[in-house]
Amino acid sequence: MSKKRILSGMRPTGKLHLGHLAGALSNWIRFQEEYDCFYEIADLHALTTDYQNPSGIRDNIREMLLDFLAFGLDPEKATIFIQSKVPEISEMHLLLSMITPLGWLERCPTYKEQLAQLADREITNYGFLGYPVLQTADIISFKAVRVPVGEDQVPHLELAREIVRRFNFLYGELFPEPEAILTVNPKLLGTDGRKMSKSYGNAILLADTPEEIRQKTATMFTDPLRPYRKDPGHPDACPVFGLLQMYRPEESAAVRPACTSAQLGCSDCKKKLTEILLEFLSPYQRKREELAREPGRLQEILDRGNRRAREIVNDVLAEAKTKMGLYGY
Ligand code: TRP
Numbered sequence: 110m111s112k113k114r115i116l117s118g119m120r121p122t123g124k125l126h127l128g129h130l131a132g133a134l135s136n137w138i139r140f141q142e143e144y145d146c147f148y149e150i151a152d153l154h155a156l157t158t159d160y161q162n163p164s165g166i167r168d169n170i171r172e173m174l175l176d177f178l179a180f181g182l183d184p185e186k187a188t189i190f191i192q193s194k195v196p197e198i199s200e201m202h203l204l205l206s207m208i209t210p211l212g213w214l215e216r217c218p219t220y221k222e223q224l225a226q227l228a229d230r231e232i233t234n235y236g237f238l239g240y241p242v243l244q245t246a247d248i249i250s251f252k253a254v255r256v257p258v259g260e261d262q263v264p265h266l267e268l269a270r271e272i273v274r275r276f277n278f279l280y281g282e283l284f285p286e287p288e289a290i291l292t293v294n295p296k297l298l299g300t301d302g303r304k305m306s307k308s309y310g311n312a313i314l315l316a317d318t319p320e321e322i323r324q325k326t327a328t329m330f331t332d333p334l335r336p337y338r339k340d341p342g343h344p345d346a347c348p349v350f351g352l353l354q355m356y357r358p359e360e361s362a363a364v365r366p367a368c369t370s371a372q373l374g375c376s377d378c379k380k381k382l383t384e385i386l387l388e389f390l391s392p393y394q395r396k397r398e399e400l401a402r403e404p405g406r407l408q409e410i411l412d413r414g415n416r417r418a419r420e421i422v423n424d425v426l427a428e429a430k431t432k433m434g435l436y437g438y
């Protein structure tokens with residue numbers, strides 16, 4: 110039996126952090142054994158919000174690709190490609206734009222949220238409104254049946270399904286309705302106790318050097334209710350503990366009573382975390398450095414991925430155009 114096809118994408122925001130690994134990337138890596146995987150670097154989606162300042166996109170793609178490969182995405186098993194290098198996806202987006210009612214897009218909760226959050230960025234643009242249409246084009250250009258995403262992307266998947274239904278209704282069955290695979294996003298807190306996020310500047314990056322990691326953990330927030338060493342701690346409210354639990358569950362089980370009984374001090378606890386993170390990350394970082402020294406190999410991986418993606422999308426696009434009354438073939 111042939112494997113089910115999945116597609117997912119990530120905007121190239123640069124080096125990934127521990128939250129990306131725990132949420133998206135570790136699942137992507139796991140899925141490559143089980144599914145026929147297409148993983149897209151969504152550079153056009155990045156432009157919808159960053160069109161005024163696109164100079165970082167190309168570097169970000171490279172950094173993200175290095176993290177992908179170092180942590181175990183295998184180009185022999187999964188197809189990694191760049192959205193803008195598969196221009197047929199953009200053409201699919203144009204076709205879908207014909208049949209997508211504006212109201213669906215204006216009502217999309219992520220659209221309204223982002224408009225409010227990124228108020229300084231002038232994103233009342235056509236392209237930004239169409240963000241979920243482009244995402245739908247990504248998915249259906251491969252006739253993907255499953256789409257691993259976090260909770261925040263559920264509205265986009267709903268829209269994708271609606272657009273698919275409308276297409277199939279208007280022109281005849283062509284696309285399967287894509288289903289989300291909801292990847293649980295373990296709630297990783299950043300160094301300031303808020304959700305780990307690049308935009309908050311509180312993230313521990315997968316590629317951080319030992320010095321950067323030491324410095325970040327040393328200044329990390331702990332239990333806000335433990336101002337003094339002698340006070341008992343509340344590990345569940347402490348971002349340091351969250352990371353310990355994630356990377357060394359056994360050890361965190363021992364830290365818990367030591368913390369709540371005030372036997373363990375926060376600076377020793379942080380040292381423990383530092384060692385654990387360094388030990389966890391260092392083999393990947395070595396691989397990342399090796400890869401970074403081989404730009405030709407990176408290019409080859411992308412070229413191959415882009416080519417493979419195009420072969421598939423070309424056919425699907427021809428089918429879609431034919432259904433819509435155009436010269437598809
Ligand atoms: N919009 C997604 C995000 O911000 C990224 C993305 C782009 C995506 N294209 C996709 C996810 C296709 C799933 C399928 O996380």
Ligand code: SF4
Nearest residue numbers: 332342347368375378
């Ligand atoms: Fe957090 Fe560790 Fe301090 Fe407890 S001892 S509050 S778990 S840093």
